[in-house]
Amino acid sequence: MHLGIKRLGVPMAATVLGLTSLAGMATTAAQASSKPTYTIAYEGPLSGGNQQLGLNMKYAVQLAVNQANSGSTFGSLPFKLKFTPADDGGSATQSPTTAQGLIDNKSVVAVVGPAFSGATKAAEPSFAAAHLATVSPSATAPILADEGWKNFFRVVADDNAQGPADATYAVQKLKAKGIYTVDDASSYAVGLVSAFDAKATSLGAKITHQQAPGTTQCQAGTGNVQEYGALATQVQQTHDPVTFYAGYYCDFALFAKALRAAGYTGQLMSDDGSLDPHYVSQAGTSVAAKTVLSCACTNLGNSSADKAFSSGFKKLAGFPVGTYSAEAYDAANTIISTLKKLGNKSISRAALVTALHKAVYPGLTKRVHFLSNGNIAGSTVYEYQVQNGKIVELGPVTQLVG
Numbered sequence: 240m241h242l243g244i245k246r247l248g249v250p251m252a253a254t255v256l257g258l259t260s261l262a263g264m265a266t267t268a269a270q271a272s273s274k275p276t277y278t279i280a281y282e283g284p285l286s287g288g289n290q291q292l293g294l295n296m297k298y299a300v301q302l303a304v305n306q307a308n309s310g311s312t313f314g315s316l317p318f319k320l321k322f323t324p325a326d327d328g329g330s331a332t333q334s335p336t337t338a339q340g341l342i343d344n345k346s347v348v349a350v351v352g353p354a355f356s357g358a359t360k361a362a363e364p365s366f367a368a369a370h371l372a373t374v375s376p377s378a379t380a381p382i383l384a385d386e387g388w389k390n391f392f393r394v395v396a397d398d399n400a401q402g403p404a405d406a407t408y409a410v411q412k413l414k415a416k417g418i419y420t421v422d423d424a425s426s427y428a429v430g431l432v433s434a435f436d437a438k439a440t441s442l443g444a445k446i447t448h449q450q451a452p453g454t455t456q457c458q459a460g461t462g463n464v465q466e467y468g469a470l471a472t473q474v475q476q477t478h479d480p481v482t483f484y485a486g487y488y489c490d491f492a493l494f495a496k497a498l499r500a501a502g503y504t505g506q507l508m509s510d511d512g513s514l515d516p517h518y519v520s521q522a523g524t525s526v527a528a529k530t531v532l533s534c535a536c537t538n539l540g541n542s543s544a545d546k547a548f549s550s551g552f553k554k555l556a557g558f559p560v561g562t563y564s565a566e567a568y569d570a571a572n573t574i575i576s577t578l579k580k581l582g583n584k585s586i587s588r589a590a591l592v593t594a595l596h597k598a599v600y601p602g603l604t605k606r607v608h609f610l611s612n613g614n615i616a617g618s619t620v621y622e623y624q625v626q627n628g629k630i631v632e633l634g635p636v637t638q639l640v641g
Contacts, residue, residue: 275583278321278346279304279574281567282337282362282373283354284329288457288489291517293354295561296376297324300351302548302555303571313575317583320575321346327358329458329487331426334358335365342369348591349374349574351567356380356427363388370589374574376566377511379535380430384612390592392609394570394602395563396535396618398427401510402434404620404636405533409481410442411640413506413531417445417479421470421494423453423460423486431510432485447477457489467497475501487512492521499526506531514562514623516630524628531633532623536604538632539565548603569602576600 281300283293304322306312325341327334334353341347342365349372353359359378366373367388375383375393379401383391409415418439422428436446451470453460471494474482482498482505484491491513498507507527509518511534519527539545539560548568552560574591577598581590600607608616622633633639 274317274319275586276319276321276346277348277578277586278323278344279571280323280325280341280344280347280350280352282325282327282334282341282350282352282358283377284358284458285324285326287328287330289329289487289512291515292377292487292512292562293326293329294556294558295515295564296351296354296567298552298556299376299560299564299567300324300571302551303568303575305555306551307572307575312572313579316575316579318578318586323347325350325352327353327355327362329355329358331357331361334362338362338365342366342371347371348578348586348588351376351570351574353378354563355425356383356430357425359383359391360426363391366390370592372574372588372592372595374570374595376570377563378427379511380426381434382426382430384610384614388613389596391613392570392595392615393613394566394573394604394607394615396620397614398431398434400618401533401535401620402431403438405483405508405510405622406435406438406442406444407640408531408533408622408636409483409506409508410439410444413481415439415444415479415481415506417447417477417481419474419477419479419482420446420448421451421482421484421486422448423462423484423490424450425453425460425486427512428485432483435483435485447479449473451490451494453486453490454493457493458487460490462490464493467494468501470494471497471501471503474498474505475503479505481506481508483508484513485510488515488518489521492518492527495522495526495530508532510534511536511562514630516561519625519628519630527625527628530625532625532630533620533636534562534623535618535620536563536566537619537621539603544603565603569600569604569607572602573598573600573607
C-alpha cells in the first residue's frame, strides 16, 4: 500500500512539473507574440540595368533586421522587426509610387533609401509629409539636404565633397591639363559633374563638357546606345588625357567600349555609381583596365566585425558585399539602435525622425552622426582602380595627392 502510493506520487509530481513547464513556455510564447512589430523597408533599384547596386544594399538591410531579431546585435528587443524591399528601378518617375506604397503600410517606421538621388528627390516630399524617416546609404546629390526635409538622412558624404576630390585627383595626381566630362542627365550626375568641373577649372584645367542621357537599355533614361559612338569620336578629337563620366556602371561600360573603339587611349574616371564589378564585366577587362573610380566609401577591413558582416552577407545574398553594402548595414543598424532607445511606448514615425537627429552609432564604415540637415558628419572620399580585372582601393584622395 505504501509502495503503491509512492509509485503513484512520482508521475503525479512529474505531471505537475510538466504542466508548470508548459505553462511557463506558454507564457513566454504569449509574451513574444504580444511584442509589437515594426517594419524597416529598403527602397532602391531591384530591377533594371543598375540593379546590382540596389541588391548590394537590400541584402545588407535584411541581414541587419535578421540579426536584430535574433538578439545577436542589440540583445533582447522589446519589439519584433520585419523587412520589406521596394523596387523603384532607380527611377524618379517610379519612386513616388513606390514610396506611397511604403507610406500606406502603417507598420513601416523607417526606410533605408531611396538609393539613387533622382529617385530620392522625387519621393522625398511624400515621405516628409508622412513624417517617415529615410536614411539613404548612397544618394549623394547636395540639393537633397537643402529642401528642409526633416525626415531625410544619409550615411555618405555628398557630391560637394566627392566632385572636388575627384577633380583634385585628376589635376594634381594625374596632371591633366584638359578633361572631358560627361553626365547621364540624372540629378545625381548633374550635381556631381558640376562640382567636378568647378574645382578642376579653379585648379587650371580646361573642361569640355557634354551631357549624354542615360539609355533606355540601362535605366529609365531617354538616350540610346548609338549616342556613344558619336560622343566617343568627339572625345577622341579633343585629345584630352582624362575623361570623367558621372553616372552609373551600365551606361559607363557602354561609353567606355565606344571610347576604346574610337581609339581613345586616355585615362577613364567615374564615380560610385560605376564602382561595381559589373562595370568591369560589361565593359570587358581590357577596356576597363586602369579605370579610376571614386566613392565616399571604403573597403571593409579585417576586424572581426567586418569579417562577420561579410560572411553573413554572402551567406544571405549568395554574392560578396558590394558598393554601399556596409553603408546600408550601418543605416539599418542606426535605425534599429534608435528604435530600441525609444522603447515601445515612444515609437512612432515622427518620434523616430526626432530621435535620429540626435543619434550616434558606431558603424562599420564610420561613426554615424547626422548634421541638422541630415548630412553625415565627415566627408572622406576614396579612389579605386581596376587592376587585373579587379577593383582595388588606392586610398583617400587627401593622402593620394599629398
